[in-house]
Amino acid sequence: xxxxxxxxxxxxxxxxxxxxxxxxxxxxxxxxxxxxxxxxxxxxxxxxxxxxxxxxxxxxxxxxxxxxxxxxxxxxxxxxxxxxxxxxxxxxxxxxxxxxxxxxxxxxxxxxxxxxxxxxxxxxxxxxxxxxxxxxxxxxxxxxxxxxxxxxxxxxxxxxxxxxxxxxxxxxxxxxxxxxxxxxxxxxxxxxxxxxxxxxxxxxxxxxxxxxxxxxxxxxxxxxxxxxxxxxxxxxxxxxxxxxxxxxxxxxxxxxxxxxxxxxxxxxxxxxxxxxxxxxxxxxxxxxxxxxxxxxxxxxxxxxxxxxxxxxxxxxxxxxxxxxxxxxxxxxxxxxxxxxxxxxxxxxxxxxxxxxxxxxxxxxxxxxxxxxxxxxxxxxxxxxxxxxxxxxxxxxxxxxxxxxxxxxxxxxxxxxxxxxxxxxxxxxxxxxxxxxxxxxxxxxxxxxxxxxxxxxxxxxxxxxxxxxxxxxxxxxxxxxxxxxxxxxxxxxx
Amino acid sequence: xxxxxxxxxxxxxxxxxxxxxxxxxxxxxxxxxxxxxxxxxxxxxxxxxxxxxxxxxxxxxxxxxxxxxxxxxxxxxxxxxxxxxxxxxxxxxxxxxxxxxxxxxxxxxxxxxxxxxxxxxxxxxxxxxxxxxxxxxxxxxxxxxxxxxxxxxxxxxxxxxxxxxxxxxxxxxxxxxxxxxxxxxxxxxxxxxxxxxxxxxxxxxxxxxxxxxxxxxxxxxxxxxxxxxxxxxxxxxxxxxxxxxxxxxxxxxxxxxxxxxxxxxxxxxxxxxxxxxxxxxxxxxxxxxxxxxxxxxxxxxxxxxxxxxxxxxxxxxxxxxxxxxxxxxxxxxxxxxxxxxxxxxxxxxxxxxxxxxxxxxxxxxxxxxxxxxxxxxxxxxxxxxxxxxxxxxxxxxxxxxxxxxxxxxxxxxxxxxxxxxxxxxxxxxxxxxxxxxxxxxxxxxxxxxxxxxxxxxxxxxxxxxxxxxxxxxxxxxxxxxxxxxxxxxxxxx
Numbered sequence: 001x002x003x004x005x006x007x008x009x010x011x012x013x014x015x016x017x018x019x020x021x022x023x024x025x026x027x028x029x030x031x032x033x034x035x036x037x038x039x040x041x042x043x044x045x046x047x048x049x050x051x052x053x054x055x056x057x058x059x060x061x062x063x064x065x066x067x068x069x070x071x072x073x074x075x076x077x078x079x080x081x082x083x084x085x086x087x088x089x090x091x092x093x094x095x096x097x098x099x100x101x102x103x104x105x106x107x108x109x110x111x112x113x114x115x116x117x118x119x120x121x122x123x124x125x126x127x128x129x130x131x132x133x134x135x136x137x138x139x140x141x142x143x144x145x146x147x148x149x150x151x152x153x154x155x156x157x158x159x160x161x162x163x164x165x166x167x168x169x170x171x172x173x174x175x176x177x178x179x180x181x182x183x184x185x186x187x188x189x190x191x192x193x194x195x196x197x198x199x200x201x202x203x204x205x206x207x208x209x210x211x212x213x214x215x216x217x218x219x220x221x222x223x224x225x226x227x228x229x230x231x232x233x234x235x236x237x238x239x240x241x242x243x244x245x246x247x248x249x250x251x252x253x254x255x256x257x258x259x260x261x262x263x264x265x266x267x268x269x270x271x272x273x274x275x276x277x278x279x280x281x282x283x284x285x286x287x288x289x290x291x292x293x294x295x296x297x298x299x300x301x302x303x304x305x306x307x308x309x310x311x312x313x314x315x316x317x318x319x320x321x322x323x324x325x326x327x328x329x330x331x332x333x334x335x336x337x338x339x340x341x342x343x344x345x346x347x348x349x350x351x352x353x354x355x356x357x358x359x360x361x362x363x364x365x366x367x368x369x370x371x372x373x374x375x376x377x378x379x380x381x382x383x384x385x386x387x388x389x390x391x392x393x394x395x396x397x398x399x400x401x402x403x404x405x406x407x408x409x410x411x412x413x414x415x416x417x418x419x420x421x422x423x424x425x426x427x428x429x430x431x432x433x434x435x436x437x438x439x440x441x442x443x444x445x446x447x448x449x450x451x452x453x454x455x456x457x458x459x460x461x462x463x464x465x466x467x468x469x470x471x472x473x474x475x476x477x478x479x480x481x482x483x484x485x486x487x488x489x490x491x492x493x
Numbered sequence: 494x495x496x497x498x499x500x501x502x503x504x505x506x507x508x509x510x511x512x513x514x515x516x517x518x519x520x521x522x523x524x525x526x527x528x529x530x531x532x533x534x535x536x537x538x539x540x541x542x543x544x545x546x547x548x549x550x551x552x553x554x555x556x557x558x559x560x561x562x563x564x565x566x567x568x569x570x571x572x573x574x575x576x577x578x579x580x581x582x583x584x585x586x587x588x589x590x591x592x593x594x595x596x597x598x599x600x601x602x603x604x605x606x607x608x609x610x611x612x613x614x615x616x617x618x619x620x621x622x623x624x625x626x627x628x629x630x631x632x633x634x635x636x637x638x639x640x641x642x643x644x645x646x647x648x649x650x651x652x653x654x655x656x657x658x659x660x661x662x663x664x665x666x667x668x669x670x671x672x673x674x675x676x677x678x679x680x681x682x683x684x685x686x687x688x689x690x691x692x693x694x695x696x697x698x699x700x701x702x703x704x705x706x707x708x709x710x711x712x713x714x715x716x717x718x719x720x721x722x723x724x725x726x727x728x729x730x731x732x733x734x735x736x737x738x739x740x741x742x743x744x745x746x747x748x749x750x751x752x753x754x755x756x757x758x759x760x761x762x763x764x765x766x767x768x769x770x771x772x773x774x775x776x777x778x779x780x781x782x783x784x785x786x787x788x789x790x791x792x793x794x795x796x797x798x799x800x801x802x803x804x805x806x807x808x809x810x811x812x813x814x815x816x817x818x819x820x821x822x823x824x825x826x827x828x829x830x831x832x833x834x835x836x837x838x839x840x841x842x843x844x845x846x847x848x849x850x851x852x853x854x855x856x857x858x859x860x861x862x863x864x865x866x867x868x869x870x871x872x873x874x875x876x877x878x879x880x881x882x883x884x885x886x887x888x889x890x891x892x893x894x895x896x897x898x899x900x901x902x903x904x905x906x907x908x909x910x911x912x913x914x915x916x917x918x919x920x921x922x923x924x925x926x927x928x929x930x931x932x933x934x935x936x937x938x939x940x941x942x943x944x945x946x947x948x949x950x951x952x953x954x955x956x957x958x959x960x961x962x963x964x965x966x967x968x969x970x971x972x973x974x975x976x977x978x979x980x981x982x983x984x985x986x
Binding site for chain 2: 035042046
C-alpha cells in the first residue's frame with residue numbers, strides 16, 4: 001500500500017466510527033427512552049475516544065507528513081483529502097482524549113436536560129449544565145488556540161477561515177437594512193390575515209404532502225427518511241442514509257412543510273456528495289455556511305415562491321381539501337407573512353437574521369467575557385426587545401429555544417445568515433447560467449436546478465474553501481447586497 | 494486496581510460495544526433505508542471486530558487466569574462473572590477476528606435480502622445467501638468444536654450445556670402427545686367462529702391498549718419503547734433501554750396484543766436484570782430457554798387466560814367499542830383458538846411446538862448433513878404436511894417466514910419449546926409459593942407474580958445454568974408433563 005492508501009484506510013475507519021456516532025445521535029433525538037440518556041452518553045463517549053485515538057495516532061501524523069512530501073496535483077481528490085486531513089489532524093491533536101470524552105459525555109447529558117428545561121420553561125434547571133458547557137467551550141477554544149479573540153477558534157470549526165471581526169462587520173452592515181425592511185414588509189403582509197389558512201391539517205396528510213414535495217425536489221427516500229423531533233435537523237448515518245426530521249402542528253401545515261423543505265435542502269447536499277469519498281474531505285460538506293445555503297435555497301427561494309404554489313396548490317388540496325378555496329397567490333402570501341415573533345425556527349424570512357445577530361452577539365459575550373450564564377435570560381430578553389420590539393414572555397420562547405449550545409455548538413449560529421447570503425447569490429448565478437431555469441421551476445421541474453447545484457457545489461466537497469467555492473460558482477465571494485435585493489423584491493412587491 | 498477490577502473494566506467496555514451493536518441492529522430492523530444496508534454492514538462489522546479484539550486480547554486471558562487463581566466464594570457476583578468470562582473467552586477465542594467480521598457482514602446483508610425475498614415469496618432470491626450462511630455456520634461449529642454432532646456446538650451458544658440427543662429425545666416424547674391434543678382442541682375451538690371478533694381495529698387504538706397492558710404487567714416505558722417491524726422482537730440497547738417491536742393487522746387486534754405481551758415478557762426479564770452488572774454474566778440472561786419462559790408466561794399463562802379477559806375486556810372496549818358486545822369468555826375462547834396454520838408467530842399455542850420441532854429437524858439436517866439448501870422448500874413443505882396435515886402455499890408462508898437464519902441463529906429455535914416447558918413449570922411453582930396468586934391476577938395485580946419472577950429468575954443472571962435455575966426456582970429440572978397438563982386443562986376444558 002502507498003502512504004496515501006494507508007492513510008486513506010485509516011480515515012475511512014474514522015469515518016465509519018463517526019457514522020456510528022451519527023446513528024446513536026439520531027436515535028438520541030428521535031426515540032431514546034428517558035432513563036437511557038446516561039448509558040447513551042457512555043456509548044458516545046467511548047466512540048468519541050476511539051475516533052480521537054485513531055485520528056491523533058502518531059501513525060496518522062506520519063502518514064500525513066509522507067503524503068505531503070509525496071505531493072499531489074492541485075485540485076484532485078488526493079490533494080483535497082491530504083489538505084483536509086492535515087487540518088482535521090491539527091484540530092484534533094490539540095484536544096486531549098480525556099477532554100474530548102468529557103465534552104461528549106456532557107453534551108449528551110445536556111441534550112436531555114435542555115429538552116426538559118425547555119418543556120418546563122425552567123432556565124434554572126438548565127443553568128448549571130450551560131455553565132459547564134460554556135466553561136468547557138472556553139477551554140476548547142484555548143486548546144485550539146486563537147489570536148485576535150477566543151471566539152475565532154470556535155468560528156473556524158464551522159466556517160474554516162472565518163473571523164469574528166469580519167462577521168461582526170458584515171452583520172453591522174446587514175442589520176440596519178434588514179431592520180428598515182421589517183416595518184414596510186410587516187405592513188404589506190398585514191393585508192393577509194394571520195388566520196387565513198387556519199384549519200385542521202392531520203399529521204398523516206402533512207407527512208404525505210411533505211414527502212411528495214421533497215421527492216419532487218430530488219430527495220432519494222431509498223437512501224433517507226423523515227422522522228419527528230422537537231427541533232428539526234438533517235444527519236447522515238452513511239453515504240446512502242440521510243435522515244431528516246421535522247415537527248408537526250395540526251393547525252398549521254406550512255410549519256412542517258417548510259421544516260422538511262429546509263432539511264431536504266441539507267439532505268440534497270448530503271446526497272450529492274462524492275459517495276466513494278464519503279466523509280473524507282473530498283466527500284464532505286465545504287462549510288456550514290455553504291450547507292445552510294442549500295437548505296435556505298430550497299426552503300425560501302423555491303418553496304417560498306409564488307411559482308411553487310402555482311404548481312403545488314392543486315396537489316396540496318388533494319391532501320388538505322380546505323385549501324381548494326384559496327388562490328396560489330394567497331397561499332404564497334400566507335407563507336411569506338412577516339411578523340416579528342419569538343422562535344427562530346418559526347421566524348419569518350425578513351426578521352430571521354435579527355435572531356441570528358442576537359445569538360452571535362450573546363455567544364461573543366459568553367465566550368470572550370462580558371456576560372455570565374446567570375445573566376443570560378435578562379441579556380437575551382433586553383437585546384431581543386431592542387432588535388424586534390417584542391417582550392419575551394418566558395425562557396422557552398427566549399434563550400432556551402435552541403438545541404445548539406447543548407451540543408456545544410458555539411460559533412454555529414452565524415453560519416445561518418451566511419447561508420442566506422450564499423443562497424441568494426447562488427440562485428442569481430444559476431439563473432444567469434440557465435435562462436430557462438424559471439420556466440423549469442414554474443412547471444415543477446427541479447432537476448435543472450439540482451444538477452446545477454450538484455456540479456457547482458455538491459460535487460466538490462471540501463476541495464475549496466467557502467469563499468473559493470462561491471467565487472467559482474458565482475464569480476465573486478459572499479456579498480450581502482444580493483440577499484437584500486432578493487428580500488426587497490419578495491417582500492416589498 | 495485488583496485483577497478483578499481490571500478485568501471487569503475490560504468487559505464493561507466490551508458490554509458498551511455490544512450495546513452499540515444493539516442500537517445499530519435495532520435501527521436496521523426498524524428504520525434503515527434500503528440503500529443503507531451495505532454501509533450498516535460495514536459499521537456492524539467494525540464493531541464486531543473491536544469487540545472481538547478486546548475480548549480475545551492476551552490481557553483478557555491473563556486476567557481470567559489471575560482471577561481464577563485468586564478464587565472467589567461460590568454464588569457471588571464475582572465468581573459468576575469470572576466463570577462467565579471464562580466461557581465467553583473460550584468461545585470467542587476459537588473464532589478468528591476475520592471470521593467474526595465476515596459473519597457479521599453476511600448476516601447484516603442477509604437480513605435485507607431475506608426481507609425482500611419474503612416480501613416476494615422468492616426463495617431463489619434468498620438461496621445463495623442461505624447457502625453462504627449454512628456454510629459459515631458449519632465452519633463456526635467446527636471452529637468451536639464438538640463431539641457427538643456438529644449441531645451441539647450451535648445449541649451450546651443459546652442453551653449452555655444442551656445436547657442434540659437430549660432435545661431430540663424430549664421432542665420425541667412431546668410430539669405425539671401434542672399431536673394427540675390437536676384434534677380434540679381444534680374441535681372444541683371450532684365452536685368459536687373464526688371471525689367472531691372480525692372488525693376494524695385502528696392501529697393507534699391497538700398501540701394504546703397494548704401499551705396500557707404492558708405497563709400494567711410492569712414494563713417501564715421510561716426505560717423502553719414499542720416500535721413496528723416485520724418480525725416482533727425485544728432488544729436491550731443499555732441497562733435502561735429495552736425496546737419491543739410488534740406488527741399490526743387492522744382486522745385483528747389480538748395479533749399485535751399477544752405480540753406485545755410476548756415481547757414484554759422478554760422485556761420484563763431484561764428490566765429485572767442486575768443493572769449495575771448489566772451485560773456482564775451476573776447481569777445477563779441465563780439462557781434463551783429461560784428468556785423464552787418469561788415471554789411465553791406473560792403471553793399465554795397470563796394474557797391468554799380467562800382471568801385476563803375478565804379484568805381487561807372493559808378497558809379493551811374503551812379502545813375498541815365493538816368489543817362491548819362480547820363476554821370475557823368469548824374473547825378468551827377467540828384468543829385460544831386452535832387451528833393449524835402456516836406462520837409460526839401466528840400459530841395457536843397447541844400446534845406451536847410442532848412448528849419448532851420441524852425447524853429443529855431441518856436445522857439438524859442442514860448442519861449435520863442430509864439436506865442441501867436447494868432442497869429446503871421441498872423438505873420443509875413435506876414435513877410440514879406430515880406434522881399438521883396442511884399444504885404450504887408459498888415459501889413466504891413456509892421456509893422464508895422466520896428471520897433467524899438470516900442472523901445465523903441456527904440452534905436457536907428449540908429454545909422456544911424449552912421456554913414453553915419452563916413457563917408452565919414456573920407458573921406451577923409460583924402458585925405453590927403464593928396461594929393468593931390467582932386472586933391477585935384476577936384483579937389485575939401483576940406485581941406479586943413479577944416480584945416472584947424477579948427474585949427466582951431475573952435477579953440471578955447467569956449465576957446458575959438453566960437446569961440449576963429451574964431446580965432452585967421450582968424444585969426440579971425442566972420437565973415436559975407440567976406443560977402438557979397445562980395445555981390439556983386450557984384447551985380440552
